Amino acid sequence: MLRASHLPPLACPAFRSLRLSLVSSLNLSTTSNFHGLLTLAPCQGFFPKTLNPASPNVCSYNFKQLLPMMGPPCSQVTASYSSGSSTGGGDREILVQHLLVKEDNLKLLLDLQKRISGGEDLSDLALEYSICPSKEEGGMLGWVRKGQMVPEFEEAAFNAPLNKVVRCKTNFGWHLLQVISEREESLLEEIQPDEFHVKMLDHNFLEEAQLIDVREPEEVAQASLPGFKVLPLKQFGSWGPEITTKFDPQKDTYVMCHHGVRSLQVAKWLQTQGFRRIYNISGGIHAYAVNVDPSVPTYT
Incomplete structure (x- = not known):
């Protein structure tokens, strides 16, 4: 047994x-x-x-x-x-x-x-x-x-x-x-910033999906998007073990970071936690600011 x-x-x-x-x-x-x-x-x-x-x-x-x-x-x-x-x-x-x-x-x-x-x-x-x-x-x-x-x-x-x-x-x-x-098997896909922007224009989107920003607090203070729950990667020890109780693995989950590298790693990790549909925002918030919304600040 x-x-x-x-x-x-x-x-x-x-x-x-x-x-x-x-x-x-x-x-x-x-x-x-x-x-x-x-x-x-x-x-x-x-x-x-x-x-x-x-x-x-x-x-x-x-x-x-x-x-x-x-x-x-x-x-x-x-x-x-x-x-x-x-x-x-x-x-x-x-x-x-x-x-x-x-x-x-x-x-x-x-x-x-x-x-x-x-x-x-x-x-x-x-x-x-x-x-x-x-x-x-x-x-x-x-x-x-x-x-x-x-x-x-x-x-x-x-x-x-x-x-x-x-x-x-x-x-x-x-x-x-x-x-x-x-x-x-679960689904993991890249989503382009312009595609994500279109989804954000739908008022029902934030009710049907869950958004995760894995950047650090000092990064979020410089630039952010509405609706994202901030889970700093350096604090993984505190939120990692509770991820399936704080988020619904059956809902569409979108993950973002600065350039899309850290978020991709978290997206792949979320697959191992039983999340069924995960989308990594390609290029991160930087690509979103450059290609979609210039009002969002960029930083290095």
């Missing part, structure tokens, strides 16, 4: 270990307090590629450190072992937990398979035996979509029967993984 303790508000840092490049590097104007909140998984090699958008505001913090928030908890999961697969994929996201053992530790892998088949819980065994940092959260990796994980793990996960434990091998060793739940 999947215990409540294995579904924390924030999933483990090890999720970044299996992702290829969910998000690009995050640029902040100053060192954020994220360093005290989050920890890095030691598996840097899981990321064969990352994006590094040019920006005058460079910080050492990488947004891959943001921890994906779990979806709705499953009250009970019955695990059974299977080495086979079923049809899978499509436009869906899956909630995955796993454990990892070294490549040369096949005896342990087979023993763990037998114990799971005998009724023991994968998450309990992950806590004791897994060498992945996700062991601290019972092996929980969070919601994932195709293109986010190393190919071998992705193929096994997206073809796994729901709630069955399957095995796969990657460059990091042997995995036993379990798909706990699945849902339709």
Whole structure:
């Protein structure tokens, strides 16, 4: 059975270990307090590629450190072992937990398979035996979509029967993984400032959508747009864990920053939190001021 303790508000840092490049590097104007909140998984090699958008505001913090928030908890999961697969994929996201053992530790892998088949819980065994940092959260990796994980793990996960434990091998060793739940894939799109302006002219827009500005207070003081809730990125530790209680994941969500870089990272993170339709305002408030409304101040 999947215990409540294995579904924390924030999933483990090890999720970044299996992702290829969910998000690009995050640029902040100053060192954020994220360093005290989050920890890095030691598996840097899981990321064969990352994006590094040019920006005058460079910080050492990488947004891959943001921890994906779990979806709705499953009250009970019955695990059974299977080495086979079923049809899978499509436009869906899956909630995955796993454990990892070294490549040369096949005896342990087979023993763990037998114990799971005998009724023991994968998450309990992950806590004791897994060498992945996700062991601290019972092996929980969070919601994932195709293109986010190393190919071998992705193929096994997206073809796994729901709630069955399957095995796969990657460059990091042997995995036993379990798909706990699945849902339709969320939408993330760029929206141009002029398109967003048209929407803002609709009096019903602010009632039907939710707007998030992730800039810092000193930036907002220089230029702002009506209707936006300010969630400073450097204060992520205070608002991140409560995002699904303060905002409705089912409503259209628009995210803005100065140039559209930080907001894109937050938009991608919101996908992992279960937000269904997210729009990043391309070019940020600067592009809006330059191309749509010159009355909005620009700043550097």
